Amino acid sequence: MNETHQMVSKALQGQLSIKIDYLSQVQQAIQNEKLAPLYRLLDKQRYDDVTQSDQADDAQENLAFLLQDNRASIAQFLAPDLLAYIKSYYPFLSCIP
8 A cells, every 4th residue: 555545544534533423422412312412513503603602613513414314303303302492481382282
């Protein structure tokens, strides 16, 4: 294996490790029902804007596209707690099952 091939291989392995780590964090957030980290993983920019967080950018910032085919399932997972949260601020919505 030549030196260029080794460098490319190492860079590719690093990129894949970042993606695997991201997906592991998503999986762990779902397993542990940690909703705030899951929201942050899904859309870091929006989460930081809403929470007015100034957390440092990380290498995982633009990896949410990896979950594109799982968005409906994730939304279904998040929906009950999101609705409960909204109902706590808008009591008139409590008549909705």
